[in-house]
Amino acid sequence: MGNEATDDDMGVRGGRAAPNILVTGTPGTGKTSLCHQLAASVPLQYINIGDLVKEKELHDGWDEEYQSWNLNEDKLCDELEDRVAEGGCLLDYHGCELFPERWFDLVVVLQTDNSVLYDRLVARGYSGRKLEDNMECEIMQVILEEARESYEHSKVLALPSNSVEDMEQNVETISQWLKSWKSNPS
Numbered sequence: 756m757g758n759e760a761t762d763d764d765m766g767v768r769g770g771r772a773a774p775n776i777l778v779t780g781t782p783g784t785g786k787t788s789l790c791h792q793l794a795a796s797v798p799l800q801y802i803n804i805g806d807l808v809k810e811k812e813l814h815d816g817w818d819e820e821y822q823s824w825n826l827n828e829d830k831l832c833d834e835l836e837d838r839v840a841e842g843g844c845l846l847d848y849h850g851c852e853l854f855p856e857r858w859f860d861l862v863v864v865l866q867t868d869n870s871v872l873y874d875r876l877v878a879r880g881y882s883g884r885k886l887e888d889n890m891e892c893e894i895m896q897v898i899l900e901e902a903r904e905s906y907e908h909s910k911v912l913a914l915p916s917n918s919v920e921d922m923e924q925n926v927e928t929i930s931q932w933l934k935s936w937k938s939n940p941s
């Protein structure tokens with residue numbers, strides 16, 4: 756069969772020359788930090804969804820209580836569709852069920868121990884309901900559940916994100932995954 760793509764490859768790999776990776780997890784688990792490190796060492800185009808939403812106004816206004824923009828999912832997906840279709844995107848967002856399943860070849864869910872996450876969120880100025888809701892989200896493993904409900908289990912990878920050593924190991928793990936994706940045609 757050689758290296759020619761089969762119909763199956765087109766289905767599984769979406770016909771992309773390079774994979775798309777989503778890095779997700781509760782706010783503060785280290786998505787942006789990991790993506791910056793990763794994008795410096797692998798040929799993926801980093802897209803921070805929070806920044807994109809602000810920059811392109813892909814929202815329905817400001818939420819005072821949460822101090823954040825109310826995402827407009829349709830506008831966001833329309834904005835991303837063509838870029839993702841080309842492949843080679845590294846997306847960073849604290850949710851995963853809003854995206855079409857076909858977009859991603861790997862969904863990384865970062866996880867942080869409660870006390871570590873609490874300190875990070877407080878250091879960032881979170882308090883009140885925003886702090887409580889985010890802590891509960893991590894304790895209940897909401898994002899991991901979401902990922903497992905929204906994507907094939909084989910595509911979902913939960914990684915610890917408590918320390919700089921974890922981050923370095925995660926960059927290595929994802930880099931190795933990328934190499935094997937490129938060398939394995941099925």
Ligand SMILES: Nc1ncnc2c1ncn2[C@@H]1O[C@H](COP(=O)(O)OP(=O)(O)OP(=O)(O)O)[C@@H](O)[C@H]1O
Pocket residue numbers: 780781782783784785786787788789805848849875916917918919920921922
């Ligand atoms: N693996 C890690 N080890 C130690 N500190 C980390 C790690 N990952 C992130 N941090 C620190 O935690 C804080 C939050 O990190 P970061 O902004 O990357 O999280 P995030 O998941 O992208 O948050 P958000 O969803 O709000 O954008 C930063 O101060 C960062 O330096």
